[in-house]
Amino acid sequence: MAQATMPREPAVEISSRDTGLSFGFLYGASCYLTRLLMTGCFDLRVYNVDRVPASGPAILAPNHVSTLDPIAVGTTLRRRIAYLARSSLFEIPVFGSFIARLGALPVPRESQAPREALELCLRVLDRGRLLLLFPEGTRSADGRIGELKKGTAWIARRSGAPVIPVRVLGTYESWPRREGGVQTGILPRRFPIRVIYGNPLEYRTGESSDTFLARLRSTLESLGLEEFGHERRGPSWYWNAVQATPGAGCAVAERTSGSSSRPIHRREGEEPA
DSSP states (O other): OOOOOOOSSOOOOOOSOOSGGGGOHHHHHHHHHHHHHHHHHHOOEEEOGGGSOSSSOEEEEEOOOSTTHHHHHHTTOSSOEEEEEEGGGGGSTTHHHHHHHTTOEEEOOTTTOHHHHHHHHHHHHHTTOEEEOOTTSSOOSSSSOOOOOHHHHHHHHHHOOOEEEEEEESHHHHSOBOTTSOBSSSSOOOOOOEEEEOOOBOOOTTOOHHHHHHHHHHHHHHTTTTTTOOOOOSSSOOOOTTTTSOSOOOSSOOOOSTTOOSOOOOOTTOOOO
8 A cells, every 4th residue: 555645845824925014013013113123222224125126036145143133134124024933933932922923934943854944935935925044054153154055045946036145244243142052141232233235146047056155155245345345354344433334224215325325424524415
């Protein structure tokens, strides 16, 4: 007798809408309040957010150095993002129910069921959603970009969705991880946070995973240098209130000069044009 096979598709419901009223009250309210908190406490600013498609499937690919990263990215967008979370987190009372209502999708640890996580990502993109995916797979221990996993290239190739590099700066200085993967300190310390979106990358016909990941890594490393051009001092950027802090941007919009999407810089005491 033939042995019955278990379905490979996880029993997870995925909405196909992520804008307007489909945000949902809880997600919208949480996003708004968190945006105010992040802007007030960390001077959160975003650049080139117009590079994120207003609709259709796309993969957000940020660097990952802190627990603050998904919060910093999610609060800068007008679209509701879909993101994966370890299934064990959904077993935590109150917290598990909260993240489920925010739209988090449960998956086992990557080492236990990598195929299931990859196929869930494809289902999200197939519904035209915006997927948050950390190419490194885990938080960097030293603030620098680590090895990019091939799963990101596999998803990009199979789905045909554009990959948008995202550089998050300042979260490492605010709340880094320590040995064992635990965040340093109970609460983050105040430090300016910047989120910079790069131009979408398409997986080219005949391109290898290694070549695609090399292009993604190169773009991630150049973001920040491209926008600000300041001297680099360590794993991230240290901001000077007079010279290095760009006088542009807010949580969901950015100020531009003419057609340029780069931030406007002014020196101390200089009046705007």
